Amino acid sequence: MTVFIIRRLMQTAVVLAVMSLLVFVGVFAIGDPTAILVSPDSDQIERDRAIAALGLDKPLWEQYLYFLYGAFRGDLGKSFVFNMPALQLIMQRLPATLELAFAALVIALVAGIPLGMYAGYRPESPVSKTIMAGSILGFSLPTFWVGLMMIMVFAVQLGWLPSTGRGQVGTIFGITTSLVTLDGLAHVLLPAVNLALLKLSLVCRLARAGMRENLLMDYVKFARAKGLSARRVVLVHVFKNILIPLVTVTGLELGNLIAFSVVTETVFAWPGMGKLIIDSINNLDRPVIVAYLLVTVSMFVFINLAVDILYSILDPRVRLAEAKG
């Protein structure tokens, strides 16, 4: 296990280095940020001053080496636009994104697993068919449109929930989050459901497929023969086995939820990282783009690692294979 983790971390370092270089060259190829940032009223003298102030007057390789030098000391550079350390800028937005992703994930799992299990347990019932048809909608409707529709219905027509932004934040265990205040929860509900919809459908379908597959397995027949109640067979034995594919997919999807919730954040004006990256790309704010991708990649690596560890907890076969190997 330790060897495995070390190997993973080394791979990560290589991936991070290659990616930072790609982004550096890529942003350089798109264009010159000063063409966007410098006021059009300005003359050439002012433009040259800005180019020098942002360190863009040096050749690209020198800028990259300078970046690497800083990165090794934990400094990913300062945002051109905000004049704040890029990392600090991202970390400021991270809680908002994390709580949104977390809320969406909880909704997807809490609603998706039971619905999917039911649909798998009684595949022919009309309720199950409705669930499955609904999950197709969840897959195929564009997030952007659903978000706007939800705002129209719940915020504009009914006036139950606020339409934009993050609500009041509270502190719990030293973490600042809007999930502990009533106002905060009201604000997070619509965007979280919007973000959860696609994942919910996915979880639902996986759970259903897992259910159907497992019900035919020998261990289920054995459990039944042993005289266990149907409830115990499904909720304990089958459930555990369904969880394995679910954990894999959830792990991957959590990364997606955190890194690419751009659409939902835009529609609901949620002050998270997704909005930051879009704005940064529009402004060619290279330090933020590079730092964001570095953070994202690190996060994916960490989540995948956690998934692998979870496997060995859930599935005794993995543990045994490792013990042997």
Next chain:
Amino acid sequence: MKRSYLRGLAGAFAAAMISVALPAGAQDLTIGLGANVTSIDPHFHNLSPNSNVATHFFNKLIDQDEQQKLMPGLATEWKALDNTTWEFKLRRGVKFHDGSDFTADDVVATLKRVPWVPNSPSSFRIYTQAITAHEIVDPYTIRFKTAAPYPLLPTDLSTIFIVSKKHEQSPTGDFNNGKAAIGTGPFKFVEYVPGDRIVGARNDAYWGKKTDWAKVTLKLITNNSARVAALLAGDVQVIEAVPATDHARLKTNANVSLAQIVGNRVIYLHVDSFRDQTPHATDKAGAVLPNNPLKDVRVRRALSKAINRPAISERIMEGLAIPAGGVLAEGFFGSSPKLKPDAMDPEGAKKLLTEAGYPNGFGLTIHGPNDRYPNDEKVLQAIGPMFNRIGIDTKVVTLPWATFASQGSAPNYAYSLMLVGWGAGTGEASSPLRSLLMTVGPGRGGSNRGRYSNPKVDELINQALATVDDAKRDKLLQEATEVAMADVGLIPLHYQINVWATRKGLTYKPRADEYTLAMSVSRTN
């Protein structure tokens, strides 16, 4: 007894209704802004959304009213003592939010800070560089010297926010966290959450007209649909930059009022009239023409005559634009009332092309941004067929602003004909004339992407920029625009109309400079 109880209940019910109509108390105001703010430091980034926010917390020596006419701010009066000396009388009894007095020392500290701000991506130095020396006559009188006659000094200073001398050396971060965000403005700084909101509280010691609002929250909602939805849901009471697509619907909504004004922004086509061979003017087979047809004024005039401006303003802009014949709408200082938009005349245009030696037209690729101005992409796509009609095979290419801006500007100049916009931040015609139509050189032609050059125009603008007398300068600016337009230095399309929407019961005093100020929001009753 019972009756009074009932009355009390009715009162409580009414109060509840009111609180539903205007959530979070009638003293609070929430505004949805459409563009991102990058800092609270008023000298960090020369970007109008930043200045818009700074106006709530800071004052300038000279203010601009809704029509961008200059009016007294922290200076009560100003005059040119001679051609190169200006005297400003400062307002007495003004206090900063920390209680300290405002004097000439703060003005000097501000002038020192402007060019100093570290890492500024676009500094305000360009508005203070004309001042070569200053002299404090007494704490409430200050004189500025300029190297040459510079009539725009008051206009330039109407962009500079005065900070306290205590914060001359405060870095941008101290403004963002509030430590140095100490101004003299109508609101005191409360909170800035980057990318989300800016909060201010009424400055009860304000020297000017006190605002109706005890607390103002400026929410950053850059997505158009989300901003409109927030207004409809009542989460914000005012929004700026109402998109044309929602304008008609909001007009019929009983809960919403609209306010609009012709803005200071012109949308135009810049034409490469500089190079002998321009990269995107080709023959019909696609080979670059040996001679740049756009250098010929008859071709430029023909292109202008091919455009159906009323259709663009009415259909594509859905009425939120008026056809343009110059670089700044009528009514602004220095704009010529004589300039009318070219009427569509395809036959006349073809005749001009024939005279110029292109009876069968030529091929042309036109470029523009697709995420910068309202309907920018659609406008360009409508112009394509209009050019086709006079025999010019037109291809339309639109790009994100990030790519377009750096490719289309100095030193790349990658395009032959492109759609751009210009907002006259100073509210008078020298701003577009100097940047768009003067020959590229130090301090001028900074955004002249077509590299248009006409000695006559240069001379008239230079003359205007050295004329302190307002009436004479007005005439010279008008004349410069007329000469440049007769030469089709650029092809104007339309002036944008700025629209705000408020919840019923509130009104917004619309501003030509696109600023959205809590001070301009008032209750109707």
